Amino acid sequence: MQTDAATASRQRRVLGWLRREALPLLVLILLLTAARSSLANHYHVPSGSMQPALQPGDRVVVDMRAYGWRLPFSTFDLVTVADPLPGEVVVFDSPADGTRLIKRVAAVGGQQVEVRGGRLLVDGRPAPAHVPAVEQIGTRRISLDLAHGGGADLGPLRVPEGEVLVLGDHRGASFDGRYFGLVPVDAFYGRAVAVYHRRGEGFGWRRL
Known part of the structure; x- marks a missing residue:
């Protein structure tokens, strides 16, 4: 007992x-x-496809609320906040194989777009010829890496409403929308906000 x-x-x-x-x-x-x-997450950059803005090994803060309030552990948005804007850096799963990617929004629904020699033309407006490694995408002035050429050409095509063209800044070394096609706006997990740690430099806050 x-x-x-x-x-x-x-x-x-x-x-x-x-x-x-x-x-x-x-x-x-x-x-x-x-x-x-x-709400928020981080992303570890695996490659140089977004150089010079992002370097391999960078750790990036991702705002998961930027485009909608998502049901936890799912890709379903409870509330849609906004659509991605040209120039923003976004995180999503590749339509080709599901790999988590980080790229830049190059064009959104309704825009006419073309890529020639790595240079982006939106609505027929070419990048400044006198600055070969800089583009204006939306409100952002983007530095490109064309050291490996421009990669695949694209278009011209008009982006359908509800879809987005994404490109890497390192145009000759980026597997992006020129290869796997357009991405639906509801496929984006969030917007990359800043690099908070860079290999060899330590912690910091480098806005994207």
Whole structure:
């Protein structure tokens, strides 16, 4: 009887500890994971396809609320906030194989777009010829890396409403919309905000 009583007492203590300590900890972990899925996250840049803005190994803060409030652990937007704008750096899954990618929005629905020799023409407006490695995309002035050429040409084509053309800044070394096609606006996980850690330089805040 004493053994049974001792066992029952231990079980009560364990259950009490689980209710007091383990359960709140588990809830906290779930809430933090959900927040990371829906509010903010980070991305580790694996390649040089976005050079010079992003370097291999960069760690980037991603605003998961920029384009919509997403149901945790899903790709379903509960509330749509805004569509991506030209020039923004976005994170999404490749339509080709599902790999998580980071690229720049080059053109959005309704725009006429063409890529020739790595240079972007939107609505017939060419980039300044006197600045061969700079483009104006939306409100942003973008530095390009054309050291490996311009990569594949594209278009001309008109981007349908609800879709987006994404390109890498390192045009000759980027697997982007010229290869896998346009991306639906609801496919973007979030907007890359800034580089918070760069290999060899440490922590900082380099806005994109």
